[in-house]
Amino acid sequence: xxxxxxxxxxxxxxxxxxxxxxxxxxxxxxxxxxxxxxxxxxxxxxxxxxxxxxxxxxxxxxxxxxxxxxxxxxxxxxxxxxxxxxxxxxxxxxxxxxxxxxxxxxxxxxxxxxxxxxxxxxxxxxxxxxxxxxxxxxxxxxx
Amino acid sequence: xxxxxxxxxxxxxxxxxxxxxxxxxxxxxxxxxxxxxxxxxxxxxxxxxxxxxxxxxxxxxxxxxxxxxxxxxxxxxxxxxxxxxxxxxxxxxxxxxxxxxxxxxxxxxxxxxxxxxxxxxxxxxxxxxxxxxxxxxxxxxxxxxxxxxxxxxxxxxxxxxxxxxxxxxxxxxxxxxxxxxxxxxxxxxxxxxxxxxxxxxxxxxxxxxxxxxxxxxxxxxxxxxxxxxxxxxxxxxxxxxxxxxxxxxxxxxxxxxxxxxxxxxxxxxxxxxxxxxxxxxxxxxxxxxxxxxxxxxxxxxxxxxxxxxxxxxxxxxxxxxxxxxxxxxxxxxxxxxxxxxxxxxxxxxxxxxxxxxxxxxxxxxxxxxxxxxxxxxxxxxxxxxxxxxxxxxxxxxxxxxxxxxxxxxxxxxxxxxxxxxxxxxxxxxxxx
Numbered sequence: 001x002x003x004x005x006x007x008x009x010x011x012x013x014x015x016x017x018x019x020x021x022x023x024x025x026x027x028x029x030x031x032x033x034x035x036x037x038x039x040x041x042x043x044x045x046x047x048x049x050x051x052x053x054x055x056x057x058x059x060x061x062x063x064x065x066x067x068x069x070x071x072x073x074x075x076x077x078x079x080x081x082x083x084x085x086x087x088x089x090x091x092x093x094x095x096x097x098x099x100x101x102x103x104x105x106x107x108x109x110x111x112x113x114x115x116x117x118x119x120x121x122x123x124x125x126x127x128x129x130x131x132x133x134x135x136x137x138x139x140x141x142x143x
Numbered sequence: 144x145x146x147x148x149x150x151x152x153x154x155x156x157x158x159x160x161x162x163x164x165x166x167x168x169x170x171x172x173x174x175x176x177x178x179x180x181x182x183x184x185x186x187x188x189x190x191x192x193x194x195x196x197x198x199x200x201x202x203x204x205x206x207x208x209x210x211x212x213x214x215x216x217x218x219x220x221x222x223x224x225x226x227x228x229x230x231x232x233x234x235x236x237x238x239x240x241x242x243x244x245x246x247x248x249x250x251x252x253x254x255x256x257x258x259x260x261x262x263x264x265x266x267x268x269x270x271x272x273x274x275x276x277x278x279x280x281x282x283x284x285x286x287x288x289x290x291x292x293x294x295x296x297x298x299x300x301x302x303x304x305x306x307x308x309x310x311x312x313x314x315x316x317x318x319x320x321x322x323x324x325x326x327x328x329x330x331x332x333x334x335x336x337x338x339x340x341x342x343x344x345x346x347x348x349x350x351x352x353x354x355x356x357x358x359x360x361x362x363x364x365x366x367x368x369x370x371x372x373x374x375x376x377x378x379x380x381x382x383x384x385x386x387x388x389x390x391x392x393x394x395x396x397x398x399x400x401x402x403x404x405x406x407x408x409x410x411x412x413x414x415x416x417x418x419x420x421x422x423x424x425x426x427x428x429x430x431x432x433x434x435x436x437x438x439x440x441x442x443x444x445x446x447x448x449x450x451x452x453x454x455x456x457x458x459x460x461x462x463x464x465x466x467x468x469x470x471x472x473x474x475x476x477x478x479x480x481x482x483x484x485x486x487x488x489x490x491x492x493x494x495x496x497x498x499x500x501x502x503x504x505x506x507x508x509x510x511x512x513x514x515x516x517x518x519x520x521x522x523x524x525x526x527x528x529x530x531x532x533x534x535x536x537x538x539x540x541x542x543x544x545x546x547x548x549x550x551x552x553x554x555x556x557x558x559x560x561x562x563x564x565x566x567x568x569x570x571x572x573x574x575x
Contacts, residue, residue, distance in 0.1 A: 007525035009518045011555045037527045042518075042553050046525055065518045065556040069525045098526050116526065 001124050002070035003114070003137045004052045009065040010036070010043040020045065020059065027058045032140050033114055035101035046101070048073075048114065050141045071116050072123060073135040078104055078111045086113060086132060093126035095119050105143040112140060146262040146294065147255060150402050151457045158458065159197060162405055165430035167194050170203070173436050176221040179214055180438060200405065200428060205414075205439045211241035211381060220244050222434045232280040233380050233479065243282075243380050244434040250289065252431055253386055256400050257290020260389030263398060263455070264374040265349045266320050268295030273313060275323035276354065277303040282384025283354050283477075287322045290386060296320070303327075306334045313345060320349040324477050325357040325365060325373070329508035332368040342369045351376055353385055354477045356465050358575035362394070375464050381440055382427050388462060396449040396461030403431045406462070407439070408448055411469035422447045424469045425462070443470045473503060473569060475510045478547050482568055485514060488540045492533075494521050500559050505573040513550040514541065517559055 010016050017036070024031060033048040049055045052068065059066045076082035083102070090097065096118040104111050112135065117123040127134060145151045153161070170191035173180040183204050184191070194200070210219070217224060227244040245253065266272060272291045276283030284302060291298045299316055301309060303323070310331060312318070321328065328350055335342055350365060350373040357375070365373045376389035377397050387404055388397035399406055408423040409416055417423035425442045429435075445468065449461040473480045482501060489497035498517040503510065516522075516537065524530045534551045541549050 005525070007523070009523050009553070009555060011553070011558065016555075039527070039531065042530070044525060044527060044530060063555070063557045065520060065523045067520060067523050067525055098528070 001072065001134050001136070002120065003048060003073045003135070003140065005069055005071045005114070005116075006047050006049065006052060006056055006059070007067040007069060008045040008047070008059060009067075010038075010045050012038070012041055012043060017045065019062070020064065023058055023062050024049065024055060027054060029055045029058070030141070032143075033101065033103045033112070035099070035114075037099065046071075046099075048137070048140060052137070069116065070120065071114050072120065072127070073137075073140055074113045074115065074127060075110050075133040075135050076113060078109060082111055083113060086127070089126055089130045089132065090115075090117070090123060093122060095123050095126065112143065144262045144265070144267065145457070146259040151259060151398075151459065153402065153458055155458055158401060161402055162430060163194075163197055165402075166197065166200060166405060166428065167191055169428070169430055169432075169436050170194060170438065172221055173438060177219055177436075179210065179219055197405065200407075200439065201416075203439055205426065205441050206437050207441055208241065208381070208443075215240065216242040217244070219437075220434055221436055222246055227434050229285075230280075231282045231285070231380050231384065241381060246433040249383075249433050249435075252403065253286060253383055254289040254293035256383070256386035256403060257286055258294040259400065260376050260386055261287075261290055261294050261296070261320075261351065263389055263391040263457070264320075264351050264376070265372060265392050266291070266294065266296055266351070270319045270349070271297045271299065271317055271346070272320040272322060273299040273301055273309070273316070273318040275301055275303055275309055275321065275327060277477075281477075282378065282380040286378065286384035286386060287351070291322075306331060307338065310335055310338060310340055313347065314340065317346040319346050320351065321347060321369075321371070322351045324355045325352040325361050326355060326476075326505065326508050326510065328352060328365050328369060328373070329361070332365070333508055345370075347371050350374070351389070353377060355474045356467070356575060358464075361575055377444075377462075377465065379442060379444075382429060382437060382442070383432065387427070391453065391455040391457060393453055393455055395453070396463055398453065398455075398457050398459045398461050401459045403429065405430055406460075408446065408462075411443075411445070417447075419450045420447055422466060425465075443468050443472060445469055471569060473501070473512075473571065475503060475512050476547050478545065480512070480545055480547070484544050485541060488544050489514075489516060489537070492522065492537060492540065493519060495519060498556075498559050499568060501569045503569065503571045503573055510573065511550065512547070513552055515552045515554050515559060517556050518553050519556055 030050045035046050037044045056066050098116040100115045102113045226246050228247050229245040233241045274287050278284035350371045353376040362373050374390040378385035378387040388399040390397050405428040407426040411424040425444045425446050427440050445466045446462045500515040502513040537551050
């Protein structure tokens with residue numbers, strides 16, 4: 001149920017994001033979703049890719065600091081209130097969101113919400129109980 | 144103006160006699176009362192009784208800062224603790240403190256030597272002297288305080304900090320002499336401008352500056368902006384504190400109080416004496432200290448001797464202002480900082496050999512230190528909250544270790560240049 005995500009430390013200097021994407025492209029790694037969190041000094045890039053271990057290895061080889069964490073991917077219909085429903089469920093279960101990002105699949109019917117919760121296991125239980133669809137990484141990559 | 148004219152203007156031959164007598168006494172006393180010295184002398188078969196010239200001191204071993212740390216707190220005291228009336232400690236560095244003690248006589252000597260320096264700089268009993276050095280374990284505040292009282296000047300023991308209040312008091316109390324670090328004097332000039340205070344309207348005439356390295360350019364700037372005559376003075380707690388040496392109004396080098404301190408200027412690597420006038424490390428032997436004598440203490444400060452006689456009439460040798468360090472110690476806001484302290488804090492947090500760089504700058508006449516830290520996996524988080532918390536943790540730990548605040552900048556792994564062996568991790572951009 002948990003999806004592996006890689007995170008990369010970024011110094012705020014021009015061209016770093018371009019370098020990362022170039023390294024991934026050269027190694028035939030496909031990015032399915034990404035987000036960047038930034039401060040004035042540094043940023044954290046989070047990626048969901050089709051080949052996690054490979055991505056981690058090639059980025060490390062190219063001098064980047066790479067971490068691996070798990071996130072939860074929730075699929076909702078791309079309609080008004082889709083995200084609100086998920087957050088309501090999480091709020092009722094008294095769980096905090098550490099961060100989230102989202103993308104829409106190719107057909108445009110469904111949206112995929114990527115979450116990192118404070119309490120991951122409890123979040124899965126709560127989401128399942130309310131009947132939300134939780135995706136695996138393979139499912140995301142097939143979208 | 145002299146404070147102790149006879150001593151300060153002693154003919155060189157008489158001075159050498161006096162030094163030899165006092166050196167012999169000091170060596171005998173430490174051999175009797177301090178096991179550390181006794182053991183070292185015994186190992187080298189040195190008998191203080193047999194010393195017949197000042198050159199004989201060259202056979203004696205050096206004393207290092209590490210020796211002071213190893214004997215923390217009272218191991219190197221040469222008198223029983225009941226005869227110690229004051230204790231001071233080296234600035235800032237909590238983890239690596241060194242302790243020094245003073246007997247009643249030491250305090251009197253210290254006060255006289257500081258009074259000499261004040262006199263040489265132009266201060267008289269009619270002056271109102273504002274001491275903006277920190278009061279506490281640091282020797283600067285109390286050292287100058289006792290000396291100024293001994294001289295008979297009116298002392299304002301304001302201590303360090305609160306610049307606006309310093310300037311207010313300077314105006315209201317009609318301060319004529321200021322004691323602080325040279326960078327703080329420039330900061331005061333800046334704040335005066337902000338407050339709309341015209342320095343020419345103040346009573347200030349003299350400034351005695353020390354406790355950090357500075358330059359002739361800074362002196363000229365201070366003189367011009369504060370409308371004063373700035374002089375340099377030198378001391379270190381391990382030897383006594385302020386009062387070791389100070390400039391006269393010729394403003395051309397610091398007169399060493401040679402009747403109380405025997406100095407050598409040595410090549411920092413060969414430890415051979417350098418030719419007169421060449422730069423070397425200052426090594427000091429105390430000649431009259433009772434509670435805490437030191438033999439051939441390596442100060443790590445670089446200077447050179449100015450052997451020509453000074454027009455002021457003092458016969459003591461002069462040395463140039465400190466030109467740097469022979470080790471990697473940094474003086475930031477008057478506090479001693481060693482890169483190894485930063486290294487050990489980072490090591491604790493990261494759990495691995497840290498890669499870091501120290502950048503020291505002077506902004507608006509205040510020292511600022513930035514530590515660039517490479518983000519390795521053990522300190523990298525995908526959550527911004529945690530990443531920022533790490534920055535705060537490093538900041539807090541360093542502040543408590545060093546006693547000064549630092550900026551932290553996280554940088555990518557392997558982005559800092561690697562050095563083999565002795566490479567410097569410090570970039571000091573301060574233009575003194």
